[in-house]
Amino acid sequence: MGSRASSLLREEDIEEIKKETGFSHSQITRLYSRFHSLDKGENGALSREDFQRIPELAINPLGDRIINAFFPEGEDQANFRGFMRTLAHFRPVEDNEKNKDLTSGEPLNSRTNKLLFAFRLYDLDRDDKISRDELLQVLRMMVGVNISDEQLGSIADRTIQEADTNGDMCISFSEFIKVLEKVDVEQKMSIRFLH
């Protein structure tokens, strides 16, 4: 009755995921085991409830937004490919990138793509701008009931003021990149995957 999860993943799939994400063979099988153990419905895809079942994620103030990132527009199920693609953003940036020859543009874990992932945590309506409201929403998620509307509003205004260069009272992606140019994004948005 043991879970032979790795046998459900075909070699061709593993190779494709390897090319697309840059994960190693053993990392992919290990993450597939994890995917399989989270998939309580055993239907080959994860729902939002499957993620919510992880207690440490459920108490994370930004838990819902992080979970959202795994679900493509309007969909309720995350398959393994999508799961890996999202996780790939958090691969550390190594010096000798094995997949430097990716013809499909930048690797998923490049600095720009990591920043884009973070940008999308704020930009819920995907209009490529973080409005004051969107910023306030994320702030409210992080502070709960502990800070007043006025104070939160002034924090949001200050943040937009510092970042906004073209005066449209919103933060575009390029403004976002600029304001974070001194931040070590590679370290803050990478996690260690066991081999």
Add this chain to the structure above:
Amino acid sequence: MEGAWEIAFVLFQVWLSIVVGLIVLPAMFGVSLGFTDIYIKVLVKTLEVKAFLLCLVSFQIHNVLSGIIEKDDDFTMCDAFYFCKKGIENIVEDQVTQRFTSEELASWNLLTRTNNNFRYISVRLTIIWGLGVFIRYCILLPLRITLAVIGLSWLVIGTTLVGLLPSSNAKNWLSDLVHITCYRICARGLSATIRYHNKENRPKKGGICVANHTSPIDIVILANDGCYAMVGQVHGGLMGVIQRSMVRSCPHVWFERSEMKDRHAVAKRLKDHIADKTKLPILIFPEGTCINNTSVMMFKKGSFEIGGTIYPVAIKYDPQFGDAFWNSAKNNMVSYLLRMMTSWAIVCNMWYLPPMTRQDGEDAVQFANRVKSAIAHQGGLVDLSWDGGLKREKVKESFKEEQQKMYSSMIVGLDCHEASEGPV
């Protein structure tokens, strides 16, 4: 046809006498003929078990924000990064959900059920594995089932007989004898090898014994070396028969399902039991559910509010010989017992820890945590504050609110007054 039945009957009688003579009787008297020891030695050589050093690791995982070191007072957009990174780390691996499935082994122990990530199996290994299957299913399993049946029947019959006697010292002594011999037979029925440490700290009458919970077998392991009053819900069926006969020979604490909901009634019954110094120490598993023996999860404070002396016990199974964890979501009781009886053996260490009592100024929760840490430390298990009930239930919202409060106080800095009184 007649002849075949006769032969079968004779063989059965021979089989039964061998089992009784060589296993049941020595077990009842606590004598070891050494078979199990030899068996374990052979197993060890075959599986090439290396003694592993149990690392003592203690995590405090409620504090997600403990990693923000360079946090300055003001909000910056990269604050979200921290929560994001933690979230993704927890999606890849978290401290809680892994406690509700069996522990992963470093090297394969020739049981199909543990063969998850070991992909390449040589021909030689397959042959040994096949031999293992034959030994486990055709030789060990029938033997173990016979022993289990003998053990349980003896428990029911013995306790019923003892129950007929009037209350006296002789009755208590006989009751203890019946219980211990039955559990010893059951332990043989699982090829259990138990190493006891610090026997001088064994629980005494009028006390409460608490232990970490991995499976129903914990009871057999504990009761092999002492007599306890069991606590639990009244069941129907075979369990009910066993429960009713046990309570005839000495007092155990069985609750109806409806009684369990009334915490005061439960506490009262337990208090009354331990107040009577002639009654056996109560055995309680404060985690409330089975955990996979890699960690100790939150102890429910109920047992620590009653008063009395707590005798902590740490139980650590060696997973190389057989996984004792009962994953009740995956296996029901019967299939779980079958798995136990077709494992190689159950090998475990049991430490009796010095007795503890609640100190002044310590509330039940703090006391419970103190006992939990002592058990985790001794058994080499991870000490977690998470509730084992998370196996089935959702986590409480209040934990998220704690995170939010902590973060708020960081970004608002020294102006705590304003932060705490802010209306929404």
